[in-house]
Amino acid sequence: MAEMEIDVRGQTCPVPLVECRKALKKASPGDLVIVKGTHPASRKEIPMACEAMGLKVLEIEDKEGGKEWEIKIRR
Amino acid sequence: MGEKTVIILHSGDMDKVYSALIIANGALAMGMEASIYFTFWGLMRLKKGELDKGPLSKMNMLGLGRQMIKQRMNKANVASLERLMNDFKELGGKIIACEMTMEIMGLSKEELRTEWIDEWGAVGSYIQEARNANVTLFI
Numbered sequence: 116m117a118e119m120e121i122d123v124r125g126q127t128c129p130v131p132l133v134e135c136r137k138a139l140k141k142a143s144p145g146d147l148v149i150v151k152g153t154h155p156a157s158r159k160e161i162p163m164a165c166e167a168m169g170l171k172v173l174e175i176e177d178k179e180g181g182k183e184w185e186i187k188i189r190r
Numbered sequence: 191m192g193e194k195t196v197i198i199l200h201s202g203d204m205d206k207v208y209s210a211l212i213i214a215n216g217a218l219a220m221g222m223e224a225s226i227y228f229t230f231w232g233l234m235r236l237k238k239g240e241l242d243k244g245p246l247s248k249m250n251m252l253g254l255g256r257q258m259i260k261q262r263m264n265k266a267n268v269a270s271l272e273r274l275m276n277d278f279k280e281l282g283g284k285i286i287a288c289e290m291t292m293e294i295m296g297l298s299k300e301e302l303r304t305e306w307i308d309e310w311g312a313v314g315s316y317i318q319e320a321r322n323a324n325v326t327l328f329i
Binding site: 125126127128129130132133135136137140160163164167168 | 212215216218219220221266267268269274277280281
């Protein structure tokens with residue numbers, strides 16, 4: 116199982132959501148996709164998108180005193 | 191069949207082209223299908239080199255307002271329309287070009303970004319797309 120990391124720190128709507136979707140499209144079932152970002156709305160919208168697509172969000176972690184977040188998704 | 195978003199882009203204004211492409215990309219990113227029907231002033235944005243050339247829908251002020259908004263967008267790190275279009279196509283988005291508009295405006299296929307266009311059609315193509323859509327918007 117591969118691990119894929121995408122860095123969308125500093126990017127704004129709709130790039131974090133779109134880059135996350137692109138990564139999930141490239142990943143194989145079972146792969147781990149890690150998204151790192153700063154855009155506040157995407158922190159809740161990426162898990163919403165994952166739920167709609169039937170994918171499991173393993174962890175949402177806040178970093179840098181809440182300025183950054185990291186979302187781990189199982190493809 | 192999956193959920194679907196269908197957008198009619200009638201406006202060629204830069205800010206409204208942004209709205210259409212952001213919403214359409216959002217739909218694809220959230221697991222829906224998405225298509226955009228480019229008609230009238232919207233279709234002008236599919237001419238070669240014209241995607242980001244539209245005026246601002248309000249406060250354009252002969253292009254001054256547009257320039258100001260562009261600078262602010264750059265500062266806020268907003269993606270370019272070209273990038274949003276490429277993302278839209280990469281995620282499987284569909285573009286339909288209005289044939290009647292081409293006739294009215296005297297446009298030939300050679301003048302348009304045909305690599306983006308999946309289908310050439312009329313109102314029937316839109317209705318057929320929208321018939322089973324969950325979200326449809328006129329911009």
